[in-house]
Amino acid sequence: MADTKPESEQAAATSNNEPIETSAAAAAASSPTSPAQAPAVVLPPEHWTQTALEADDDDADSTLGDDAATSTASITSTILRYRTIRGRTYHSEIGNAQYWGANDERHNEALDVLHHLFTLTLDDQLFLAPLSNPQKALDIGTGTGIWAIDFADKFPQCVVIGTDISPIQPSWIPPNLKFEMDDCTQDWTFGTDNFDFVHIRYLLGCIPDWTHLFKQAFVALKPGGYLESYEGSPNVYSDDNTLPPTSAIAQWGPLFINGGKTIGRSFTIVDDGVQRKAMEEAGFVDIKERMIKVPSGGWSKDPREKELGIWAQHAVESDVEGFILFLTTTLGWTKEQTGVYIAHLRKELRSLKHHVYYYQKVVWGKKPEK
Numbered sequence: 001m002a003d004t005k006p007e008s009e010q011a012a013a014t015s016n017n018e019p020i021e022t023s024a025a026a027a028a029a030s031s032p033t034s035p036a037q038a039p040a041v042v043l044p045p046e047h048w049t050q051t052a053l054e055a056d057d058d059d060a061d062s063t064l065g066d067d068a069a070t071s072t073a074s075i076t077s078t079i080l081r082y083r084t085i086r087g088r089t090y091h092s093e094i095g096n097a098q099y100w101g102a103n104d105e106r107h108n109e110a111l112d113v114l115h116h117l118f119t120l121t122l123d124d125q126l127f128l129a130p131l132s133n134p135q136k137a138l139d140i141g142t143g144t145g146i147w148a149i150d151f152a153d154k155f156p157q158c159v160v161i162g163t164d165i166s167p168i169q170p171s172w173i174p175p176n177l178k179f180e181m182d183d184c185t186q187d188w189t190f191g192t193d194n195f196d197f198v199h200i201r202y203l204l205g206c207i208p209d210w211t212h213l214f215k216q217a218f219v220a221l222k223p224g225g226y227l228e229s230y231e232g233s234p235n236v237y238s239d240d241n242t243l244p245p246t247s248a249i250a251q252w253g254p255l256f257i258n259g260g261k262t263i264g265r266s267f268t269i270v271d272d273g274v275q276r277k278a279m280e281e282a283g284f285v286d287i288k289e290r291m292i293k294v295p296s297g298g299w300s301k302d303p304r305e306k307e308l309g310i311w312a313q314h315a316v317e318s319d320v321e322g323f324i325l326f327l328t329t330t331l332g333w334t335k336e337q338t339g340v341y342i343a344h345l346r347k348e349l350r351s352l353k354h355h356v357y358y359y360q361k362v363v364w365g366k367k368p369e370k
Contacts, residue, residue, distance in 0.1 A: 042254045043246060045328070045337035051344065108144045110318035115146045117311040118201070118230065121292045121360060126151055127199060128290060129226035129364040134158045134196040138220065140184045141203045145170060145177075151199070152177035158196075185209075188216045195221050201230040205256065205265045210274050214282035221367040227284060228364040233270040235358060236296065242355045248344040249296070249356055259327030275363035284365030292360040299352045309357075313349050320345060 122128060126147060135158055139148040142162030152160040152174040160174075163182035173179070182188075185208060198217040207213050217227045235253035236243065243250050260267040269275060279287050295309035296316070316323065320342045328338040348354050 042258045042331065043251055045333040045341065047246070106319050106322060110315055110322060111144050112146050113311065113315040113318050114202070115144075117294075117308065117315050118360075119150075120308055120311060121294060122362070126154065127197075127228050127364075128288075128362050129197065129228045131197055131226060136195045137161070137197040137199065138190065138195045138217075139163070140198065140200045140217075141206070142179065143202075145173065145179055147199065147201065148177055148179075149173055161190075184213060184216070188220055190220045192219055193222045196225045197221075198225070198227045200228070202232065204231050204234075204269045205260050205263075205267045208265065210269070210278040211281045214278045214284070218282045218284065218367055223367055224369045225367050226364055227279065227367070228362065229275045229279070230360065230362045231269045231275060232294075232360040233358055234267050235271060236356045237358065238354070238356050240355050242353060247348055247354070248341060249348050249354055251341075252345070255324060255327060255331070259330050262330045270359055270361045275361060279363060279365045283367070285368050287363065287365035289361060289363040292362070293357050294360055295355075295357045297349055297352065297354065297356065299355050312358075317346060317349065 119126065134155055137151060137155070137158055137160045139145075139151070139160065139162040142148050142164045145162050145164075148160050148162035149170075152158065156174070156176055158176060160177045162177065162179045163184065164179070165181065165183055167179070167181060184203075185206075198221055200213070200217070214227060214229075221227065233253070234256035236249050256267040266272070266274070276287055276289060294312055295305045296312045298306050298310045298313070300306045300309055321338065324342075325335070325338055328341070329335075333341075
């Protein structure tokens with residue numbers, strides 16, 4: 001795992017999270033280190049079963065505990081017939097939709113923890129686009145619906161629609177919010193010039209064509225409306241050589257990247273600067289972005305970084321299996337081999353000796369007024 005980065009990246013990571021405007025070329029230069037600088041291949045699963053889980057005297061006690069096909073389709077028995085993979089449920093094989101995370105209660109709780117982390121990274125905000133009195137908003141890939149619920153509460157005058165391929169949202173919701181079953185990779189049926197805001201978060205590994213997705217959002221937005229995209233990188237970094245390339249944490253990125261290749265989806269959206277490029281190709285203007293450096297674990301002495309790190313660790317530990325089981329199964333791992341890898345990963349995450357972090361990026365742009 002490479003520990004050195006270009007000066008442009010260091011500047012982005014230390015800019016106090018201020019939004020930046022750059023050209024496409026500059027944006028690509030300021031993106032996180034290329035995945036080519038991370039371990040190129042996933043270590044075989046036998047590596048983890050053959051590596052002993054030795055006790056470390058300097059391990060920190062964890063405070064988190066052991067575990068904490070059509071658009072706008074109606075909820076039918078077919079949609080509710082989930083796939084089961086080694087005891088966990090996933091979105092059924094309907095249409096072109098592809099999601100790699102589990103959709104059961106255990107994983108939904110982890111997604112809600114992630115929502116809290118994402119909000120913290122934005123300084124307790126739900127979005128960064130300069131919205132002014134939005135009247136209609138669309139949340140693509142709403143998941144548990146928690147972002148849409150919070151947004152609907154914040155703007156009670158705004159009609160909010162949250163869409164997803166799995167009906168896992170609650171029934172008790174604000175009166176100005178509704179959830180719809182929808183595969184966002186299909187043609188949208190929302191009409192033209194309909195929304196003031198389209199919000200898309202953490203769909204890495206799900207979208208075959210990001211430019212097409214953003215073009216759909218462009219059509220659905222009113223002139224002057226905003227699209228915001230929030231994505232993360234699977235690659236993990238360290239600035240002080242505390243991340244051995246054969247560690248379980250260092251292998252997190254290659255696992256997702258190689259698993260994504262087998263299903264024909266990319267996980268390197270942030271690393272490749274896809275968000276800005278796709279927005280520009282879709283026709284958006286006034287594009288801005290914020291790169292966010294997120295520690296994993298409570299190792300940082302900085303209070304804010306420490307808080308982010310604890311929540312990032314908590315989000316992963318809440319359901320590591322739900323995050324990786326689909327991909328490890330795709331790569332040919334047994335459930336037992338996946339379990340041993342998870343044990344190594346938990347131990348490393350709970351140790352304060354691995355000073356690691358990853359990147360998240362928020363990019364937002366406006367549909368021209370005319």
